[in-house]
Amino acid sequence: MHLDTTSRRVSPFTWALLIVLPLITACIALGIGRYSLTPVETLTVIYRRIAGLPISDANAAIVLFGIRLPRVLLALLVGAGLSAAGTAFQSLFANPLATPDTLGVASGASLGAVVGLFLGVSLISVQLLALAGGLLAVALTILVSRGGRSRGIITMVLSGMILGSLFSALISLFKYVADPESQLPSITYWLMGSLNTASYKNLILGAPFLIAGILMLALLRWRLNILPLSEDEARATGTNLPLLRGLTVVSATMITASAVSMCGQVGWVGLLIPHICRMLWGADNRRLIPASVSLGAVFMVIVDTLARTLTAAELPVSILTAVIGAPVFIALLRKTGGWQL
């Protein structure tokens, strides 16, 4: 057998686990809630639905397909997407602290959504505005960083940060002038992030972008390894660097903007999951991207399930990711003794 010494081996068992784990988690999560089902019951209902057989428990079908399935699907997609985008951006910026929001996508998308909520348009329109806001923000960031003499990656990060804080200021402005009785709570709640608005309509609008982004990153996964090299070294690999960078930014932006448009800002996922994967499987993006997609999906489904079941009222998902993320991150920091990609 040929022994690939250029890559740390990931056993077939691990790969199988990475594929199956999100499915198992999703199946369990589908059963959890006030109307609780065992995984076997869940599977039976799903099977009967697919096979076109009559379902004895009508309530189970409604809860499962009407309420929980879109939400779990959304969680899977958002977790997978944000983790993949985080992994890609950490490579692109050669910086372990890069997140999907580094270029101001999330702030831009949030601003779009806040404008929508302020104007009181329908939820779908809010989502569209968020999507547009995110894409516009990145376009603006790139435009700003292109204008001057220096076109380095650092300029891009700085432009992203500057525009991000500008958008945050504008969001504050809208909050300040919003009606504190009706608009302000909905804006605040939206900004904290929640998956409870999940519906098939939502998904149809946002998911294609998100899935396309993930697929693109998956195709580019080996090339992502080239991005953190120094400029000269990267060019010397014979790679079309502007194209690679452009595709990476576009993919990550599509993912993040559509994630934010569907469920608001969800922090930490794009930072935490890639680093856990790096610790487990090393720095090669050939393994990192698929592993991040899988574990990100699992993580998000778990966190969202906790968010909707932990207390009687639903918890904003960002609060939970931060509460879980911060301690895990500190532990990682202490263990690795510093930041490294």
Added chain:
Amino acid sequence: MTFAVENGVFAYGGGRRVLDGISFSVSAGELLAILGPNGAGKTTLLRCMMGFLKWRAGRSTLDGRDIRTYTPDRLWRRMAYVPQARKAAVSFTVGELVLLGRGSRFSLFSQPSREDVRKAEEALDRLRLSHLAGRKCAELSGGELQMALIARALAAEPELLILDEPESNLDFRNQLVVLDTMTELARDGVTCIFNTHYPAHALRMAGRSLLLRGDGRAECGDSRDIITERSLREAFGVEAVIGEVETPHNIYYDVLPIRAAEPAPASEIQPKKQTEESTMETRIAIIGIIVEDRTAAEKINELLHEHASYVVGRMGMPYPKKDISIISVIVDAPEDVIAKLSGKLGMLHGVSIKTTYSRH
């Protein structure tokens, strides 16, 4: 393969010309050392040469074609770049790092194939680094990392290797390992162009040298002609002695720096070294040569042919029992001509030489 720079001119911003009218060319299997004091533009020259910086005038060519007309992947299949060993941002394993060298061999959206992996492994093998494949780059010593970077460049199967100060920051032994690796590669037909701070290294292993002076101009030629006590004083401001060290097998040239001197103002530097040799008295010398590598015989003949006017007599005999040849050449020439000829002969692979001079 021929790589050439034709009349290259470069300046940062609107400043003075860092490089002014640089021209040279190398062909397959040659070693070219680029020397020059700090700030003379050694790294700038490398970066211009490879197209990382744009020449203000002039161009770099590969087989006569401007390198800018090659697509990146076509170009970087034929040449490869070895940067200075620095700690990288990402903790790849050595195997993963070396595989990056295959980037020019498949399309943007593909993954490395088995063939690519095998080539990367071959590159590791060639430099005897296979045992490091699974190690993280951050855990390597400076010497190991430099060798891993050379392996990455070799993974692209290039015809031309461009190395930026490959032996800087390395200890005594690792310097030799890197230099010997380059010599070996050149013998296998891989052309190497490298920057170095050490004139002695250029003298010892590079057939040709390019000496950048502070004013943006350069001289290029046989190392023995370019690196002289005089040029070292002029370009580096170092008073140095170039000496011969004889071992039972060979004569080595070394540069012994004596003291820092005032570098000559650029205006006073003679454009080309003067031929002091013509005025010098000639001496008789016998150069004894033992040839253990047959491929060297042709090179020896070439060299002797170039010096035909000085050669008084020569004898050659094969010694089939040990599969070697023994050549004895008697020359009547100025001392420095003899020294340079000995030096060039001694640099050939599988050749042992000794030169005996007459007293007067």
